[in-house]
Amino acid sequence: MTPTERTVFRTCPLCEATCGLEITVKDGAVARIRGDRDDVFSKGFICPKGSTLKQLHEDPDRLRKPMIKRDGKHVEVTWDEAWAEVERGLMGVIEKHGRGAGGVYLGNPNAHNLSPLIYNRVWLQALGTKQRFSASSVDQVPKQVSSGYMFGTAASVAIPDLDRTNYILMLGANPYASNGSLCTAPDFPGRLEAMRERGGKLVVIDPRKSKTAENADEWIAIRPGADALLLAAIANTIFSEGLVNVGDHVRPHIAGLDVLPSALAPFTAEAVTKAVGVDAETIKRLAREFAAADKALVYGRIGTCTVSFGTTASWLVDVVNTITGNLDREGGVMFPTPAAGGPTTRGAKGTGKGFQIGRGYSRVRKFPEALGEYPVSVLAEEIATPGDGQIKVMITAGGNPVLSTPNTLALEDAMKSLEFMISVDIYLNETTRYADVILPPPSHLERSHFDLVFTGFSIRNVANYSEPVFERDPSQPDEWEIFLKIAGIAQGMGAGVDPAVVDDFTLDAFIGSIMKDSSSPTNGLTAEQIREQLDATGARGADRMLDLMLRTGPYGDGFGENANGISLQHMKQHPHGIDFGPLEPRLPEMLRTVSGKVELAPPALLADLPRLEQSMHEFDDEQLVLVGRRHLRSNNSWMHNIEVLVKGKPRCTLQMHPNDAARVGVKEGEQARITSRVGHVDAVVEYTSDIRERVVSLPHGWGHDMSGTQMNVAVKRAGVNSNVLTDHNEMDPLSGNSVMNGIPVTVSALV
Numbered sequence: 001m002t003p004t005e006r007t008v009f010r011t012c013p014l015c016e017a018t019c020g021l022e023i024t025v026k027d028g029a030v031a032r033i034r035g036d037r038d039d040v041f042s043k044g045f046i047c048p049k050g051s052t053l054k055q056l057h058e059d060p061d062r063l064r065k066p067m068i069k070r071d072g073k074h075v076e077v078t079w080d081e082a083w084a085e086v087e088r089g090l091m092g093v094i095e096k097h098g099r100g101a102g103g104v105y106l107g108n109p110n111a112h113n114l115s116p117l118i119y120n121r122v123w124l125q126a127l128g129t130k131q132r133f134s135a136s137s138v139d140q141v142p143k144q145v146s147s148g149y150m151f152g153t154a155a156s157v158a159i160p161d162l163d164r165t166n167y168i169l170m171l172g173a174n175p176y177a178s179n180g181s182l183c184t185a186p187d188f189p190g191r192l193e194a195m196r197e198r199g200g201k202l203v204v205i206d207p208r209k210s211k212t213a214e215n216a217d218e219w220i221a222i223r224p225g226a227d228a229l230l231l232a233a234i235a236n237t238i239f240s241e242g243l244v245n246v247g248d249h250v251r252p253h254i255a256g257l258d259v260l261p262s263a264l265a266p267f268t269a270e271a272v273t274k275a276v277g278v279d280a281e282t283i284k285r286l287a288r289e290f291a292a293a294d295k296a297l298v299y300g301r302i303g304t305c306t307v308s309f310g311t312t313a314s315w316l317v318d319v320v321n322t323i324t325g326n327l328d329r330e331g332g333v334m335f336p337t338p339a340a341g342g343p344t345t346r347g348a349k350g351t352g353k354g355f356q357i358g359r360g361y362s363r364v365r366k367f368p369e370a371l372g373e374y375p376v377s378v379l380a381e382e383i384a385t386p387g388d389g390q391i392k393v394m395i396t397a398g399g400n401p402v403l404s405t406p407n408t409l410a411l412e413d414a415m416k417s418l419e420f421m422i423s424v425d426i427y428l429n430e431t432t433r434y435a436d437v438i439l440p441p442p443s444h445l446e447r448s449h450f451d452l453v454f455t456g457f458s459i460r461n462v463a464n465y466s467e468p469v470f471e472r473d474p475s476q477p478d479e480w481e482i483f484l485k486i487a488g489i490a491q492g493m494g495a496g497v498d499p500a501v502v503d504d505f506t507l508d509a510f511i512g513s514i515m516k517d518s519s520s521p522t523n524g525l526t527a528e529q530i531r532e533q534l535d536a537t538g539a540r541g542a543d544r545m546l547d548l549m550l551r552t553g554p555y556g557d558g559f560g561e562n563a564n565g566i567s568l569q570h571m572k573q574h575p576h577g578i579d580f581g582p583l584e585p586r587l588p589e590m591l592r593t594v595s596g597k598v599e600l601a602p603p604a605l606l607a608d609l610p611r612l613e614q615s616m617h618e619f620d621d622e623q624l625v626l627v628g629r630r631h632l633r634s635n636n637s638w639m640h641n642i643e644v645l646v647k648g649k650p651r652c653t654l655q656m657h658p659n660d661a662a663r664v665g666v667k668e669g670e671q672a673r674i675t676s677r678v679g680h681v682d683a684v685v686e687y688t689s690d691i692r693e694r695v696v697s698l699p700h701g702w703g704h705d706m707s708g709t710q711m712n713v714a715v716k717r718a719g720v721n722s723n724v725l726t727d728h729n730e731m732d733p734l735s736g737n738s739v740m741n742g743i744p745v746t747v748s749a750l751v
């Protein structure tokens with residue numbers, strides 16, 4: 001190897017799989033990216049997206065300098081100019097309208113980056129507004145709400161033990177295209193294939209014959225949005241046929257089991273069959289197979305969440321897992337022990353404050369808060385509706401809500417009325433074009449990385465830390481410095497505030513909270529001694545905070561209390577990661593419910609069953625409904641400016657069953673108009689028999705034909721924005737999640 005060539009190992013930050021990468025750098029540039037064969041978790045696996053970090057880093061459209069809007073156009077400025085404008089605009093609105101006039105939207109990339117995961121709370125608290133929104137309410141929040149009610153925290157999600165199971169009933173997921181979701185597992189498809197090779201069975205429930213369904217033992221084409229009814233009928237069958245077997249380990253820690261048989265009595269296989277679109281005998285067979293299987297699990301993901309009964313379906317997934325003895329059991333669903341700790345590892349074990357929503361209500365429609373935020377479906381009205389608390393200044397971080405959230409046209413109109421807007425983003429995209437200031441964080445290859453979120457959803461207890469591949473330009477602040485500078489300005493410290501000062505204050509507050517937690521190992525040290533040890537490493541910002549989390553986490557060195565424990569320095573010595581072993585049973589210590597039990601029949605979920613029962617009689621067999629779809633080379637809306645990922649046959653097509661196309665008079669390869677209650681788009685029709693009749697499909701995250709952006713690759717393959725069709729009035733009432741699947745539409749030929 002020549003002196004100008006080096007190899008760096010890091011974790012891919014582009015999806016939940018957390019695959020290890022081997023990056024060869026030659027003459028100061030990335031020469032090659034391939035899977036890290038020595039990574040303890042991914043073992044060399046890599047998907048097409050991971051190899052494009054080079055193109056993302058080198059993308060000429062990626063912002064390297066801040067931008068300010070002047071005379072309607074964005075121009076590059078210095079960081080000092082940008083911060084002065086942030087102070088002028090942000091504080092001007094706060095002084096005029098109060099802190100309640102601030103609004104925040106956090107996008108999906110925040111979950112993949114270390115700095116926002118640590119510091120978002122800091123700048124949000126500094127801003128002082130309750131008007132918080134994120135991509136969670138168009139994705140996974142129903143699962144976190146149901147898990148919170150059952151297990152005590154929104155982070156207490158039961159994870160499929162993929163590598164040891166023998167039967168998977170999969171609903172609303174397509175891991176062959178998108179890998180796992182709320183299930184961190186590199187090479188998810190390979191793990192499914194390994195299960196089948198050892199004699200296991202994969203059953204996929206989906207309106208479309210997805211790539212995953214093609215590789216399954218059985219595909220069942222359900223009606224969109226009927227997952228909760230199907231699961232209720234499976235549970236009903238298990239109860240009525242005496243197939244319940246909770247298991248000796250779990251039974252003492254369950255509350256509400258006796259309530260469920262009568263609560264689910266209306267949902268017989270015969271009663272739901274028409275609404276579900278699956279015959280009663282098939283439903284009963286699935287229930288019997290699942291109950292009889294050795295090591296089985298139900299896995300439900302985004303398709304089960306982005307519907308009107310998202311929270312109820314998510315709850316019933318865990319009900320079925322529990323009543324068949326597959327909760328907290330090898331080969332069933334289990335709870336990870338993340339290295340940096342989390343809500344299920346901190347504080348008193350086996351009990352807690354429990355979970356609730358509704359600590360606040362949106363201003364206009366009075367929709368309850370969940371997970372500290374309001375449904376993004378109400379964002380447009382909160383900006384557009386006059387009155388006390390109307391959003392006048394908006395901060396977006398790593399998100400593109402114009403493409404990713406309901407009723408795009410209404411949100412666009414609302415954003416035009418903002419008095420000031422700040423975006424932290426690497427692109428001038430469909431949303432950030434409305435920003436008065438855009439603050440670009442450094443490239444993914446110029447930041448350190450650790451998956452704080454996804455280690456908590458992992459099928460194996462592992463940890464990987466990645467150092468930056470390249471040094472930042474001296475003028476480019478680190479991502480944590482950007483967020484803490486915003487926090488300082490929001491607190492009135494001015495544009496010249498030193499983010500390191502805010503960081504020191506934040507660290508001291510975190511150390512103080514750890515000192516109050518008797519479960520945290522600190523080796524009897526004082527707060528000052530802990531701070532001294534942390535500072536001695538030379539780490540600052542996100543890395544220093546991570547060091548504190550690791551050292552006081554489940555495998556940490558406890559600042560000397562555990563000689564074999566980990567620290568940030570220890571992680572740096574293991575560039576391929578550390579494997580702490582397979583998931584292990586954690587009941588009851590991981591529970592944080594008030595009762596100290598698994599709440600199998602939470603009152604909020606039981607109260608939704610009459611609505612679910614009513615839905616059996618409220619569907620229209622003749623109505624066309626729209627569902628989304630994903631692709632292996634796509635990642636929501638933000639990887640469409642990478643040529644190698646978007647080249648080839650256009651993917652933003654309207655998939656239809658030929659019988660439906662003939663019925664409405666549209667032809668393959670020609671444009672058709674898709675119309676919902678709130679809007680319409682035109683897309684090319686693609687015939688496929690691998691979709692249930694009366695169901696049509698458009699992919700999510702496209703529509704890059706809007707003026708004022710700077711994404712020259714994406715605009716050439718713009719596609720259409722499916723969220724023009726998504727109805728902002730349609731939400732899951734238990735979580736506020738948007739209904740993104742099963743949207744009633746009409747399809748007609750363009751004249």
